Amino acid sequence: MENKQSSKYNANYQRDKVSISEEFTQDLQNSIYEIVKKEDYITYDIDSRKISTGGNNFLGELYEINITGKSSVGPKHTSLFLKHIIYNDDFKVYSIPEVYNKEAFVYNTLSKIYDELQDKAGIPSEERFRMVKSYKETNDKAIILDNLNIKGFKTMPRFDVMSIEFAELSIKQLAKFHSLSFVLQSKNPEYFESKIKTVKQSFVYDDYWNELAKKMCDMSSSRMDEATKKKIDKLYLISLDKYPKYMNGLNSSIKCLVHGDYKMNNVLLKESDGRVTEVIPIDFQQIYYGCPIIDLIYFLYAASDRNFRKQHLYYLRDIYFESLTSFLDYFDVDPGFSREAFEKCFEDSLDYALMYTLYMLPWFFIAENVPDLAKDELLDTSLQVDERFYGRMQEIVDEFIELGIL
Incomplete structure (x- = not known):
């Protein structure tokens, strides 16, 4: 259109x-x-x-x-x-003006702070955390950015499984984004306490959310056998308490400012000779102070299939940690947690991947009749998803059954 x-x-x-x-x-x-x-x-x-x-x-x-x-x-x-x-006063899962205000803060204020930190540390241009150029006219109603489409940047087809080149570069950028939060906390603790630690998760976890989550769980498991559906029903009841804790950073002592919606379609990419050579993260509307490992797990499961994860899950986990610590070395800043603590948090948080994909993956695979959130009521919306969704969701469920989590 x-x-x-x-x-x-x-x-x-x-x-x-x-x-x-x-x-x-x-x-x-x-x-x-x-x-x-x-x-x-x-x-x-x-x-x-x-x-x-x-x-x-x-x-x-x-x-x-x-x-x-x-x-x-x-x-x-x-x-x-x-x-x-868009405006919808009846949109119940979170405040739309609030998330625009968050993104305006990132582009108008935080990007400048992060640029100054990288300038002072002498970060080489090819090693920097990258953001799209924004205009000062960006505000809580409109985000105005340099249009990188004309410079050859694009997004991956949203139903595809990401390539390993794209995954590596995207995870390195995510690690740098998290690193800069740790640097800001070290270099300007007063600002961090007042402006970063106060950034809360936007979603409202109430009865409406519970009903919406159940609807999404039922859709995600609709083609699975009855025994699996019963397991998912039990997980859903556990998730009512556990999932909000994940999303509010209450299950981990490892915390910083996180992206909140770091998936394939929120990363611009540029290719040369058929290979991904550059990536730039976008869409900072869901930022909050929470656990960075949740950001990582979210990304790894949003655009991968079972075969990709078997080959690359732990390799990419290690790429993240190595990128985070090596980037912090430029600033002479310690993240405050060991590799062992990081790996334990990753293992302990893996069930988050199952919970969030049951709730959110249908939205990633919408094929037709895209909902108009200025008008549509989520609980009444009938989602039509691409057929690939069902196979991708079954693989995730099978994986967690084998892990003994489901």
Whole structure:
């Protein structure tokens, strides 16, 4: 679904008299014009295109905005990626404005802090934690970023099993993101205490969540045998207490600022000769102060199959730990936990992978009738998933039966 609108303006015109798109609020139009002004355009043409993600994004309307014209030094082109908030006061699992506020904090404030920490430590450009360039006009209603699509970045097809190259690079970036939280805690403990440790999990774990989780569990196990369904029903009852503890960092003493939704489609990638060469994490709406190992497990199970995990699960676990500790060496900062403690936490937390995939994997595999969360009620939504979901979910359940966890 695409929706194009294009208009030509002179930068000397009164901006409040011009409309970029009928779908844009006046505040959003003003933000775009501020970018035009700061980019030194004299004359310009704005082309806006609404993007359909086909199930990759539920909480915003996405646009590509291309500004083409002339500046004082000659021809110029700026391409923006815009994510604009949807509103639903009846959305019960968490506050949509709250998660936009979190992402605006990451791009407007935390990214600058992390850049300064890396600058002071002299981190080589190829070793740095990477983020998409954001614009100061980003706020709690709209996230405005450099559009990296025009520079060759893309996301993996969301039903695919990730490649090992993609997994390695993505996990190294995740480790660096977590590392910078430990560095900030060491270098500026007062700021960390007031601004990072206070970032809470967005999900509300109440009766509504319990009912939604049961619905998702039933869908995930719908094609399994009766004996397995009974095991999942028992796990569901245990999860009502245990899952919120995982998500609030209550099951581990290892804590930092975590991404909260680190999956394949929230990592941009660039390829060369068919191999992934660069990755950049995106979508920081679900950040919270919690256990980084939960972030790692979430990523490992979101886009892998049984064969991938048999070959690479513990190798990638080790890549994460080695990347975290080697990156912290640049700052002369200790993470505060040993490799043995890390590995024990990983083993003790593995059942989180089973719980969250039973609840969340159907959303990752939506094939048709993508829900409109500005209107739809989650409990009444009928999800149609890609057929590959059922095989992927069965493999996860079989794995945890063999491990003796289910």
